[in-house]
Amino acid sequence: MSSQLAAFRVPVIDNEPMRNYAPGSAERAGLQAAVDKMLSQAPFEVPCIIDGKTIKTGDVQTQIMPHDHARVLAKYHAATPELVQQAIDGALKAKTAWEELPWADRAAIFLKAADLIAGKYRYELMAATMLGQGKNAWQAEIDAAAELCDFFRFSVKYVEELYAQQPPRNSAGVWNRTEFRPLEGFVLAVTPFNFTAIGGNLVGAPVIVGNVCVWKPSPMATYSNFLVHKILLEAGMPPSVIQFVPGDAPKVVQQCIDSPKFASLHFTGSTHVFRDLWKKIASNLDIYKGYPRIVGETGGKNFHLYHPSADIQSGVVQAIRAAFEYSGQKCSALARVYVPRSLWEGGFQQTLVEQVNKITIGPCTSWDHFTGPVIAKHSFDKITGIIEKAKKDGGEVIAGGKWDDSKGFFVQPTVIVTKDPKSVSMTQEIFGPVMTVYVYEDADFESTCELIDTTTEYGLTGSIFATDRLALQRAAHLLRNAAGNFYINDKCTGAVVGQQPFGGARASGTNDKSGSINIFYRFISARSVKENFVAPTDYLYPSNLL
Structure with a gap:
């Protein structure tokens, strides 16, 4: 393939510029129009997305607007056990083609998604985050616009750097190489309500290095997460690589971790839930092909x-x-x-x-x-x-x-x-x-x-x-x-992707530092390759000779 005939360099990556939404500004007018439009059109219907196809189960749950709990932002269809299994199977069928796709093509999808968020979908995604998750304009700008763009773009930068890491030494007649393979099986992403960007990153980080993913969004962020999934598909993501399965969290998650093909959990949520999932995964070790990677960020005090x-x-x-x-x-x-x-x-x-x-x-x-x-x-x-x-x-x-x-x-x-x-x-x-x-x-x-x-x-x-x-x-x-x-001499919130890698230890999580290269090591399985060019002629070593 011609796309494999060069070592491509990704564009220069920087943080997405923040917009201020000052009175009388074009950006304030644009965002206000998006909020007004969304209010007039709600409630929205959110299906499950299995292999890129919309599926309505009839088990309809609601995402309300927390500032006005009598109003519904979205009605979403909860996944059935049969659909969850279809999602797992569909993701696994897509796995080989996705991991074998040239790196430049995977990178291009995330770069395009970031540009779609920064431009075409910025105000719509922010409006969904405001109305569904209770954020004001500035908090939505930080999250659903700037940070989500940053996660996708810096992921490309860091994975490029990851793939460039090769053994520094080669003996005479030997060529050493390292391959960074995706995990065997599928990744389960369980995402929170409070950051639209975290939802995108919990899916994006494992997928960009060649994994396939089942996405279980928070009931309280379903609509904004649905829009992120839509944007990724529009950017060129193959339809089966990320399966979108809203629904009952304990049932969906349990079914996924009970699958012998389960390879990793990427989680943000409560400490109690994370500990419980860790125990359940540990109790299933005998059914898995390997040791699942458990990556989580939980609470803080x-x-x-x-x-x-x-x-x-x-x-x-x-x-x-x-x-x-x-x-x-x-x-x-x-x-x-x-x-x-x-x-x-x-x-x-x-x-x-x-x-x-x-x-x-x-x-x-x-x-x-x-x-x-x-x-x-x-x-x-x-x-x-x-x-x-x-x-x-x-x-x-x-x-x-x-x-x-x-x-x-x-x-x-x-x-x-x-x-x-x-x-x-x-x-x-x-x-x-x-x-x-x-x-x-x-x-x-x-x-x-x-x-x-x-x-x-x-x-x-x-x-x-x-x-x-x-x-x-x-x-x-x-x-x-x-x-x-x-x-x-600065507040304890506001970590910026590419500047302050984020995560804590103790009961706060596995401290794998999202927003840095570190997180990607958790979703790859390295293979060392040694190729010998000079064939030996005798099994004896000089030390064996008299």
Whole structure:
């Protein structure tokens, strides 16, 4: 094939430029038009997509709009066991042709998909993310536009670099080579509600290195994920490579991991579910051809630590953004805040309360709100229940602490002050707009580092704020295992593909660093090839001679 007669170089890759959606701008008008159109056309019907064909099962589930839970964004057809098996079989039939497709052609599909997202589908995909997942315009721009483009483009860059890694030495008469094969079997991608981009990446990362994939989307992100799948097909993805199977998560996932052809799980979600799946996969080891790759990113109980030398205004702004953007529904969102007494009483508390009380909360259809709804009734109940328990256990609510689910699932940004650093709101993941502050004595900075390191089971993100360089260095060392993403004088959210590879260890996941080359190693099986050009003439070695 002519496409294999050259070693191609991919275009220069950079992060997708962010649009600001300022008043009167063309981008604001474009996005508003997309939101209005989607509102007028909803609810949308989402089928299962098996081998590129739309299949409607009649078992119809709904994806509501969290800012207005009486409205339905999409009605999706849940996959039956027969369809799940068709998806597995169809993916496996497509596997050989997909992995043998020249690398340049696989790369071109993802580069085209990124351009479609950046242009043709930008506002539609953002509107689906806003209405279905409760994001405001800026959060949707970060996620469904910029980050998803970045994941697809940087995947091409990193896989090119991966394939270029070859043995550095060859003995005389020998040529050594390394092949990066896809896994045997299929990959199951179980994707979350909170980032459209994560859905695309959990599928894209294994597929770009030649794997085939069964995609189980979150019920609360089904429509935006359906659009991503549509975009990949339009970009040239062979129809059977990614099978789109919305439906009952426990049933679909269990059927997939019970298949002898199951090769890998790519997961983002709760720690409890991930641990349960790991155990189930382990119990099935005797039926698999090999050892399945388990790749997961789960929860966090992320922290900001302020040293007495920290700047108050900057520290407060960073805390508000980290805790309350997207109503705290980021795995990296700030939950635990440690402030020295001198800073707390010297203006931090007053500034924090004043600023939090200015935050407006409302639907994504209004441009002026910093914070929107939480995703669903069960999330609303969990968040408000923990706030009430924290109050009963002696926590003091100094800002927020109110909620209303009469129309949408709205929880005000809430600040709790606790005297118990191991209270419920300091240890249990909330996944909502709640930060808890613990005030420590200035002299206890190093012991507070130890406290942060041992208070929770998680190890995802964390930040240190100080102008004292020795304090920064000391905290970075003492907290080296407390966060897979560690920030210095910056908030603990907002990792950028290609700049801050993302992931945490401990109970937060396998720390395989999405947004970097590392993630792709988990979805390949390397083969070392040695070719000898000089045939030996005698089996004896010189050491055998007398």
